[in-house]
Amino acid sequence: MKRIVMLASGRGSNFLAVASAITRGMIHGRCVGLIVDRRGTLAAVRAEECGIPVFLVDYPGFSGKSEYEEELTRTLGSLAPDLIVLAGYMKILGSAIIRDYAGRIINIHPSLLPSFPGLDAQGQALEYGVKISGCTVHFVDEGTDSGPVILQRAVPVLDDDDPKSLAERILHEEHIALPAAVSLFCEDRLRILGRTVIRLDSDFQEGRSGST
């Protein structure tokens, strides 16, 4: 069972989607902690309801980014994660953490990357005028939303969409995509070749593990 640590900043609906998939036995892992970066997040409330330990690494309480990162590093280290899931975590992780956990940090982003990286992806999509958008689960590298893509799901953009209605349509797909990606990771079915992520099929895994 993989040890999963999630990071969230907001209402935590993606955190909850993964936690729910774990509860339903769809992910071969367990969530050993949720780290939040500020007080009073709905994500923290939901984690406590699920019996998942919550760790506050309170960004405003630190004198600077480096002190915050050090405490985050300590907290992560104490949890010994096999996988770190950024589930609506609104800060950029420091380079040291990204290097320490290379290939073991995944993020979800509300666009079909490489279109519309960074903040307000849904607003960017409407501004550009695309007719299809979606979400991307990817491994985190040191760029902004630039790491190897694990999976993507598409949604239509409608003529009368505003950022909120588009965000809701994409969020529905995020709640499918993120647990699916976490599940694949926890079954050791993802391989990064160059910057392409290959998905090994279940039969391959069964063959490897010797079961028939």
Add this chain to the structure above:
Amino acid sequence: MKRIVMLASGRGSNFLAVASAITRGMIHGRCVGLIVDRRGTLAAVRAEECGIPVFLVDYPGFSGKSEYEEELTRTLGSLAPDLIVLAGYMKILGSAIIRDYAGRIINIHPSLLPSFPGLDAQGQALEYGVKISGCTVHFVDEGTDSGPVILQRAVPVLDDDDPKSLAERILHEEHIALPAAVSLFCEDRLRILGRTVIRLDSDFQEGRSGST
């Protein structure tokens, strides 16, 4: 009935998709000419089979880009198009033509723009490692594949795709998307607002034309 002029450089499968939709009465327009930029294109053969006049503006036969553009301008002018469709036309149109026919030139591109503009979009998509790609029909502006998007269609990218297999899967969607966009244009159902293209519904048109 709108006067449609198409430009092609290659085998002309997108040209044929539009010509076929016209023949089947699905587009309120007629193709008054195909312009090709070199001799011996399969597109030209197919146009002749359809009884569509073919105009050769033979790029290698001109001493420079500006002479070629002048002849292309004359040829277009003689055809008096309401709509110019770039159906696998591999050259960049000159600024003067783009300005003369602003809002009346459409192009099809084998990616979900703004991802992967320019040449070898399918190769770019595989290199990046996206899991969803597709095609985009857009109005042409003076940038590279940067104009307002009319419609897009998505396809999955498979782990064992090469540029050819991905191109074929996308091409299947191009053959649906391009005639659909041409049809919408010919029914006056497209409006460009800023850089967003809004699609008017048929009822709106019926209301305008006074039918019941």
